[in-house]
Amino acid sequence: MIEFHLDARSGVSPYRQIVDQVRRALRLGLLDEGDQLPTVKDVVGQLAINPNTVLKAYKELEHAGLVAARPGVGTFVTATLRDASVVAHGPLRRDLTRWLAKARRAGLDEESIEALFRDAFRASVEQDIA
């Protein structure tokens, strides 16, 4: 079972944050086919948000073919977003951790690291498109 969290200052709507967190969990293998999502009552009892927000998020995930609601039982994962690339995650994460340590040693704070990463990421995406 996963647990949701909300970043109230992100400017991203709560419903979108829930959808994104499920998709991320599916991609990272934290959620697998057959796993149950938290019930609406559990989510609203934990986050103090409107039940319709959760229903809307779950409906969108259902629409995307990632989960299915079983009436009276709950909502279950029916597909995964994990692909063959998952075996490469471990080594890539180690490289990244090393790189992060190096960046900190060079005196970059969190904000600079994030800005640098985003910038490099965007540049490489643009290069791919061009």
Place this chain on the structure above:
Amino acid sequence: MSTVLQADGLGKRYRRNWALTDCTLRIPSDRVVGLVGPNGAGKSTLLNLAVGLLTPTCGRIDVLGARPARGPAELAKVGFMAQETPTYSGLSVADHLRMGAHLNPSWDRRFAADRIAQLGLDPRQPAGKLSSGQRAQLALTVAVAKRPQLLVLDEPVASLDPLARRQFLQGLMEVVAEQGVSVVLSSHLIADLERVCDHLIVLVASRVRLAGDVEHLLATHHLLTGPRHDRLPADMQVITASHTDRQTTLLVRTEQPILDPSWAVEPVGLEDLVLAYLEPDSHDHGRPGHLIGVPR
């Protein structure tokens, strides 16, 4: 879509002062409605009219299809928590539940007992010895255990610390998820309302300034920034406008896409949206295309 509350030309006057004026409103059912406005705007008056503790001076109000508190059937359908989370300080938690059971034919004994146990409250404890957060939870339990179709809560979290506030709203949302009850609650805390409400009413100076589903309100309001415009756009309602010598910033309401390329268009958060309507000089009836009298 069915309606929980309908008001037409509703007004309430205390001696010479109008606390609520020309209030016309329709609240669809199955919503959690946030009622916001400055102190003295008429929020409590509207809520007290909705539960039948006040009678209108003019106009009419219907709650769940009938005059509020007309008879026992109407009383049973509405749960109310007045301001300052009223409990009887000399009575124990168990006494409150016993009283609720005596006064309400539809009382759900099982729910009340379970919820008190879940909250970890000692049934023998006098309400006067509870923390303000616990008192609010007790008052909510009593209001919900009568199994109403509509819950009316007047500033339920105003006197609570942030943790108790969050716990109260968690409990309230659980009740909504479980029982499908409609809720109208007033609060000053827009950040809280943003999480829990899907419908919003802004009351200013005894009048309804804005009402609608939150999603729709957010989708139809935009923040525009651009080079200074001396003439307001004709095709949209301007809520607030501010200018420097070079720049104009507008908060507008429109159902149409904004095509004028001289504006940078950004979405508006609920807090900024509400604050714009609370501003005394907000152009809430903003005549499209009229000139702004701002000296250069």
